[in-house]
Amino acid sequence: MDPDAPSLFEPDESSRPLADRMRPTSLDDVVGQDHLLAADAPIGRMVAERRLVSMILWGPPGCGKTTIARLLADATDLVFAPLSATFSGVGDLRKVFAAAARRREAGQGTLLFVDEVHRFNRAQQDSFLPYVED
Secondary structure (H helix, E strand, C coil), X not given: CCCCCCCCCCCCHXXXXXXXXXXXXXXXXXXXXXXXXXXXXXXXXXXXXXXXXXXXXXXXXXXXXXXXXXXXXHHCCCEEEEEECCCCCHHXXXXXXHHHHHHHHCCCCEEEEEECHHHCCHHHHHCCHHHHHC
């Protein structure tokens, strides 16, 4: 058996979707967002100071919002916690907030990324307030 032959049981690089293989791996690799991500731009300055604030990333599907959020978490050593408002409720939010609180006590921050946040109802959106304020 040839040790260099591709395995039938372990995924190889070519089995990943093209979009995943081409996804930027650092903020410097992101194209078209210099007005936000450059060193002298708002998010670039936040990353340099390692102090992110709450923000809303807006744009059409596939423009890189989730990728940028993941890269921001990586660049600031935060745990990336994604949540989809389409599939989540207040119970899911409580679990994410509790996990973030435990990490915070241990000295680790969390970047909560809520996809489709506008799909939450008013009560769900209001459940964010104490955590955003804190």
